[in-house]
Amino acid sequence: MHYKTVVSTLVLASTLAATPPAKADNVAKQQINNGWTFKQVRGNNWYPATVPGVVQTDLMNNQIIEDPFYRLNERGIQWVDKEDWEYKTTLNVSPDIFDKDNIELDFKGLDTYADVYLNDSCILKADNMFREWKVSVKSLLKKDGNELRIYFHSPIKVDLPKFDALKFPVEAGNDQSENGGIFDKKVSVFARKAGYHYGWDWGPRIVTSGIWRPVYLIGWNDAIIDNIFYEQTKVTPKRADIKAQIRFNADKEGEATLTIKADGVKTVWTKKAQVKKGTNLIETKLTVNNPKLWWSNGLGEPHLYPFTASISMDGKVADTKTIHLGLRSLKVINKPDKDGHSFYFELNGVPVFAKGANYIPQDNFLPRVTPEQYEKTILDAVNANMNMLRVWGGGIYENDLFYDLCDKYGIMVWQDFMFACSIYPLTPELEDNIRQEAVDNVVRLRNHPSIAIWCGNNEIHTAWFNWGWMKKFDAYGVTEQLRNDTKKLFNHLLADVVKEYDPTVFYWPSSPYGGNPDAKCETGKEIWNPDGDAHYWGVWHAKDSIANYNKIKARFFSEYGFQAFPEYQSVLKYAPEERDHNIYSDVMMAHQRGGSHANGLIEWYLLNEYRKPKDFPNFLYMGLLLQGDAIKTAIEAHRRMMPYNMGTLFWQHNDCWPVASWSSRDYYGRWKAQHYFAKKAFNDILVSPIAEDGKLNVWIVSDRLKATKGKLDIRVMDLKGNVLFEKQSNVTLPANTSQIQFSAPIESVLGGKQKNEVVVNARFIENGNGEVVSNNYFFTRFKDIDFLKADIQMTSVPAGDGYDVTVQSDVFARGVFLSIDGIDNFFSDNYFDLLPGEPVTIHVTTKLDKETFDKQLKNESLADAY
Template sequence: MANNVQRVELRSDWQFKQVRQGNWLPAIVPGTVHTDLMANGIIPDPFIGLNERGVQWIDKEDWIYRTAFGVDESIFSKHNVWIEFDGLDTYADVYLNDSLIIKADNMFRRWKADIRQLLKRSDNELKVYFHSPVKVDVPKWDALPYHYEAANDQSENGGLFDKKISIFARKAGYHYGWDWGPRLVTSGIWRKVSLVAWNDVRITDVYTEQPLVSKAKAKIRQTIEIFADADGMAMVQTTDHAGNNYADKKVKLEKGVNTVTLEFCINKPKLWWCNGLGKPNLYTFNVKVQKDDSSDTYTQRTGIRFIKLLTQKDEWGQEFCFELNGVRVFMKGADYIPCDNFLPRVTKSVYEKTIQDAVDVNMNMLRVWGGGIYEDDYFYELCDEKGILIWQDFMFACSLYPASGALLENIRQEAIDNVRRLRNHPCIALWCGNNECQDGWYNWGWKKRLEDQKPEYAEKVWKEYEDLFYHLLPEVVGKYHSAIAYWPSSPFGGYGHGSIETSGDYHYWAVWHAKKPISEYNNTRFRFCSEYGMQSFPEFESVKQFAPQPNDWDIYSDVMMSHQRGGMHANQLIESYLLSEYKRPKDFESLLYVGQLMQGDAMKTAIESHRREKGYCWGTLLWQINDCWPVASWATRDYYGRWKAAHYLMRNSYRDILVSPIEKDGNLQVYIVNDRLTSTSGQLSIKVLDMDGAVRNQHTKQVRVPANVSKNVFSVPVKQLLNHEQTDQVVILAEFTDREHYGNIYYLKPPKDVKFKKSAVVYQMIKVVDGYRLVISADKVARGVFLSLDGTDNFFSDNYFDLIPGAKKQVYVKTDLNEDDFRKQLKITILNNI
């Protein structure tokens, strides 16, 4: 029996206009006002040069979208026809044939309406009226005797002076600006809009719970939500992709929404594992309801796994550790923001590259940050397939919110909607209330500022905080996704105070914001470090995309400052770190290069520090993996998807075996961190090399490292190890070989104090299918070998690496350049020579 439910996406023949103007222009749906204005040549690309400044008028206007459509008989004859909007941004009135059918006020919710009685066979007119979020929310700000904190709302860039109105709208916070993003407050039909038509029965939701999971057996309980037109008997069945029956039940449906439960067992299930620990096995469940001559099928892919958050009190404070299928897992990953300010531009290929880039540097977790969006279904499907666990923030960040009355109920529906949408994804590991809001209250002065105005203001605002993050959100998670833990805030170390290093998760910003040296990472200990970072600019080829004029090639030019949302302070911090850790770069291009190397060194140092503490610390998520526009930021990949030095260096730092040398108290110690679930044995080699590559001292030993631990396997006084060599004239090469080879290069001095020699880096070139294979070598220790070509449509398999004389490095370069052009364009930069 064919499925009787039909879906038709309304993508064609859309037009839009500014309400105050008379001209209708073609529009793309899904889309935004900004992208439609760009496509029609009304505004320039806001990401280029200073163009962002000239488009701030857009969010102060009302906009209207319209389309006309007809339906064929197969739709028109159905008893039920609904229109469903997956995303409306944000204050939107929807009319069909001049009847108001939806009044939307939340970007994060899905909206639907029964349109059967309004529908015509042809010439249906659908209109969506978008109210200016500025005009809707400024009066709310004006009406209050006090104001809610919204630290990153760039109201002044939008011509609103100090009116930080982002907290009133259930809309992506980063649209109002952030310290890495522009202020581009969008409106539009940002996710698809569809007609859904059916007779008799429709499956509206399936929740697949896993109350018991072991290697021997998995118990599965499916809660199936079925909409029925009338009372009657039906058959509900779950099968696999090959049609084999898992469970079936004959049930009596009543008119309206019905809930049916099916339970079954899977013996010796193929468990879902995160990247690095095993295969992310997925099962396909086909759930079918058959009632008389009507049926509907709901297909779901999910993984069988058991994950919990361990937060026991211990002698140090409170641990914070994820356990997957009974195994404690050290989380290696990054924080994730939306990939674009104009969300419909984030294509499947962008998602695929972003997630694959995480997999390719051995990540196993991303934190979906609370100032963006609950991501597209495809994002989570990719994480399911690739074994990337997701720490999912609710959409609240770095602000306080008027969470009472209608807004609180709006948030409740938002939370229910998204928890229900995402709960079947095996990648979901945690629901977190917000990003940094609790630390803002206790540690950033928010509480005191309100108390200084009137104590009752502080009491009211804090009650709203508690109602939202201590009551409403955990209640929603407990009711709709109880198998996954809820965490009130990130960072969070307990109630009644700000975060602390010995309990829960922690955001560490003393390196960067507090100007501590990069080496300070080695003096810190956390239970789980969920944010830390170091800024860098994009590389020169990326900068030329948004700042094409040579007179803009200065980090203090108007264009570069516009693409540095940390302002003068951030640029000065970068310069300060460069001078204290490196040497002054000779020109703009060199500054970009050294800045990237600095960020890479910083992230390498931090990651290794956290991983050496494995057993006390159980996770490291750096800020951040991506950008939403071309900008100087903490991202390890720039807006164009190009890997920065930090992303390349992270690959080795996140491998399943880490060899990590560190000088402590006059001794060189070497740790081996083993993330495998089995022990390993092999040979450890420690070599002291001079800058010509000559071995000045060497130690080898056989070592055994148990499963899933960090172990100090070697320690010797530095003076003894160096054997009269100077600390600024040597490099230490630490290598471990079991079934694979693992290595790490360590310097005893910061780069500015190491006496590198001028070096010649040479290469052999071999043509391969989609580019070239280079075999690279150097006559001296070469620091930070950086390969580049013109443009951003190429990729290097490795970059910003160090070369030891005598060693040969193979790098694959993806490019369509011919051999002559490739040789002319290839540029090799090393720290030694600049």
């Protein structure tokens, strides 16, 4: 049996407008997604199956198991991963494929241990969810009535013997083996499979199997393109130099002609080459003069050029492929400086402050995430002024569509390899499997302009030095062996793959990391990491006060976060019963994977910062406000630190099921207060008032590449709106900087009031367009402020796909939350403050008629929640 891995970058026409390539009649493709059935191997009954899909979704569709996301149903499906499953379909080959000289089966993704049979011949034994498998099948195919059968071995049964054979315990703290009914046997580390499937501290344990990505039958004559690499060797506004490498397979010797053209570029590049039967490589150099550059969100247009490459033989086009390229120079600058080592992203010669979040898979059942959900997830980042997402190492190397959308909308991607928080005992077989996995995915993703960095793993380096792994493994005498495995994998094997296959992109062995494989990078002191990126979890896990975000320094914050439950209307979707409505109920605890410890932290912080909420819905509301305040504090602090710190990626952008977590958008895509607050804190101009050393300092941060002029208006008022202090001044914001634009002793702005009786409102009004950036600041904790009951008036007028609602209050109203029933709606802003007598208008997207909308529309502010 012979098979090899072939990868390609497929751009979905639904996402990106593309010039249709010249038709290559020599290549034909057929998706095998119809007529599939499946069964439990030790059962008798075959049921209809959906491909792509997984066993659990097929069992749900056939009403054999209940939705595991609802109430306590997850507990009842743990038997599924202990069983073997079989899938089969009858394959009739389309005539345009059957007549081809070469026919291959292309499995984009098999999860995970899968034996594939075609007409009873075993053609493949797959053992890695992250790899693509391609098998030549011409000699085995009939025109009609071919049986394609896939036997999925239980990943638990395959890997339990590997666990039992080890002489030391593995380290995989997030593997919820007990929930899976296998005691403390954390087998996740043995499978090249998404780590979060085995559970995480925000996700369920649902270990899937199945045909999780599409299957194609591909027929071709003469030649077929394997992959293309457009290596951008040097890009400036004047010229882009590209080395194009086209790897293709030919089934005969002869002369081939490579032709490359790009929309918007007059030059057509051609090159002739003698080719041999088998794999061939043609390299050629391309130059684009005065290119339109690709910019990240907020800095400019993320321009994409469709580059179309064709291979011709005997005067006929054999194969053609179009790839959308963003021409840009994107580097990580990690160099010695006066404070340690810099760590920042430089795009087209400009230092860019990275603003964004960590991204996890959008569902435990990956094939059911729709293109519309992908687009909404990326647009929710774009619309919150983000320019970066970190694809975290316990999930998957995402679908092509994810990166296509990041390319299209200007979201830079920090891409982890799929390793997180665990020890992976290496064998030669596993090492080879991992190397091929890395090659597959680097080759698949390297043409995306959004790929900004390749990172070896999540938190494995810091785990060795800060989590007590050294001491634990010293007791078994295997520390040296496992440390060597770790360094071999993350400092050599993966680094070498990136160097060979994507040489212009920066590789970072772990996150967090400081540059030395044998030293801790996070100090635990005020300077958290002077040389690289940091995961600061003192706020939350260590009960540091939220104000501590203002003190902790690092060069780049790649993780930090704060938990909250989803809003009440979301909770009703998975915990609808009255008896569920207590954060310690069985159902709410099942949807809180941090356990009672995490719920205790939410309560502790809530009572530390606020007063006691009066009931369950208000506990949820105040918890959301608390989470938003915490992350707002962090983002503003990190941006004020610029250029010492040059990035802030909070944990986390999204959820994989309905749960209490650190996400800013819940599983249903509802924005939490944190997402609304992040949108404002990530604005390209940020006004950030703060008390420092007895002074009220007002910082203004600008990410713009040109200076901006405007007026700074600072008001200090009491909660009834009486202005106690006001100062207006004309200011010029330098490009790409953070500066104090106003400073005064705190006592001088209080107008005789106490600190807990006032609010600071700082506004920047831009010259010319009159755009206003505003921010409120309080000198004390909210629990020490006697907010007044507000009389909030709301008026609505029909507008577009919903209503414009104007909201105003007679007194200062903190955290105004608007809601209507259900979650099929969206508020353009929410959890906002209202200044007395200063109305705010927001848009609500809803299908409700006006009478029903006005009747349902509710509001509350913090004073109502006690």
